[in-house]
Amino acid sequence: MNRKDLNKTQRWVVKIGSALLTDDGLGLNIDALSHWVAQIVDLKKQGVEVVLVSSGSIAEGIKRLGWQGRPSALNELQAAAAVGQMGLIQAYESEFSKFDVHSAQILMTHDDLSNRKRYLNIKSTLETLLEYGVVPIINENDTVVTDEICFGDNDTLGALTTNLITADVLVILTDQDGLYDDNPRSNPNAKLISDARVSRKDIEAMASSEGGLLGKGGMYTKVMAAKRAARSGAATLIASGREDNVLLKLFNGEPIGTLLIPDLEPLTAREQWLAGHLQAKGTLVLDDKAVEVLRDSTSDLPAEGVTSLRGAFQRGEMVVCYDAKGHEVARGLINYPANELTKLLGHSSQQFESILGYQGDTSFIHRDNLVLSE
Numbered sequence: 001m002n003r004k005d006l007n008k009t010q011r012w013v014v015k016i017g018s019a020l021l022t023d024d025g026l027g028l029n030i031d032a033l034s035h036w037v038a039q040i041v042d043l044k045k046q047g048v049e050v051v052l053v054s055s056g057s058i059a060e061g062i063k064r065l066g067w068q069g070r071p072s073a074l075n076e077l078q079a080a081a082a083v084g085q086m087g088l089i090q091a092y093e094s095e096f097s098k099f100d101v102h103s104a105q106i107l108m109t110h111d112d113l114s115n116r117k118r119y120l121n122i123k124s125t126l127e128t129l130l131e132y133g134v135v136p137i138i139n140e141n142d143t144v145v146t147d148e149i150c151f152g153d154n155d156t157l158g159a160l161t162t163n164l165i166t167a168d169v170l171v172i173l174t175d176q177d178g179l180y181d182d183n184p185r186s187n188p189n190a191k192l193i194s195d196a197r198v199s200r201k202d203i204e205a206m207a208s209s210e211g212g213l214l215g216k217g218g219m220y221t222k223v224m225a226a227k228r229a230a231r232s233g234a235a236t237l238i239a240s241g242r243e244d245n246v247l248l249k250l251f252n253g254e255p256i257g258t259l260l261i262p263d264l265e266p267l268t269a270r271e272q273w274l275a276g277h278l279q280a281k282g283t284l285v286l287d288d289k290a291v292e293v294l295r296d297s298t299s300d301l302p303a304e305g306v307t308s309l310r311g312a313f314q315r316g317e318m319v320v321c322y323d324a325k326g327h328e329v330a331r332g333l334i335n336y337p338a339n340e341l342t343k344l345l346g347h348s349s350q351q352f353e354s355i356l357g358y359q360g361d362t363s364f365i366h367r368d369n370l371v372l373s374e
Contacts, residue, residue: 004253011050013171014171015158017175022059027064036173052092053154059084060087065080089137101134102133123165140154155221158172166233170234172239177192181193193206194258229262230266235262237250275331286305289305294372301321303344313338315336319333321365332370335361335363
């Protein structure tokens with residue numbers, strides 16, 4: 001995909017960060033929010049379905065509660081999110097209603113996407129909303145989220161949403177003009193990268209991991225989000241939300257921001273779901289032969305190829321597979337709980353019944369439940 005093809009795309013996910021929405025923490029910037037809503041409505045008129053991933057609830061809550069900065073206590077962050085989400089969604093509903101466009105609020109945690117049934121239910125809901133011309137507004141459910149079940153940042157949530165609904169484009173609006181070859185906050189000579197393929201090895205090194213005062217991520221999380229979005233074949237645009245008519249300019253192919261072009265082999269829908277599991281319950285270490293089998297064939301993970309394990313996982317939970325040097329090879333849903341798997345290490349599948357007292361699966365991870373790492 002190149003820029004001239006953007007006006008042919010039909011489904012976008014647009015992510016707007018906290019610093020933009022809250023005017024760097026001074027409360028919701030209604031004028032800016034109104035401007036983005038008008039552009040989204042304009043995109044809809046041109047045949048583009050839009051899902052909005054919006055930060056800002058915690059920052060707005062902090063403002064409403066009169067706090068001087070972002071708290072560190074989880075219960076205070078959750079309280080701020082609960083208060084701020086009211087103002088955030090109220091503002092969106094008010095602005096969209098001016099154009100007779102309905103909006104819908106969807107709050108998610110990582111558990112919602114890691115559970116296969118809930119994952120498919122969310123996908124169905126989003127597809128139905130888009131079918132009826134509604135603009136879904138997605139945010140992480142910060143009122144209940146903990147470190148164990150959070151996405152980490154809304155860039156990642158935007159990418160997973162892109163995979164979920166097979167969007168053509170992920171747009172990440174930020175307070176920077178795009179991806180630079182160095183951190184522009186510390187290097188005034190840093191150059192903006194207009195276009196790059198997501199497979200480029202150096203773009204991760206270029207991206208700063210520094211986030212703003214309100215957000216969790218930096219440019220690094222946006223680059224990683226682009227790589228995740230590419231799993232379903234989507235392009236990613238990173239651009240300044242302060243650029244006038246930024247969404248319309250991007251749609252018309254104007255050379256602003258950074259376009260990260262998907263050039264990796266897209267994953268199947270189930271592989272995308274598996275790869276979207278951000279939280280693993282355990283790890284397996286594989287020998288060289290098992291690594292070779294996984295990478296060069298469509299085989300299951302052979303029982304004989306696992307040399308060690310860590311974690312107290314249960315059957316059906318996500319585990320990550322590493323090679324002997326500590327490089328991630330794959331991740332998948334395990335066929336045995338950790339206490340039974342420990343007994344099976346070093347044994348062939350023909351011995352499983354005599355060891356466990358029942359005949360279970362002949363492999364540790366079935367190929368249908370496994371996805372190779374990038």
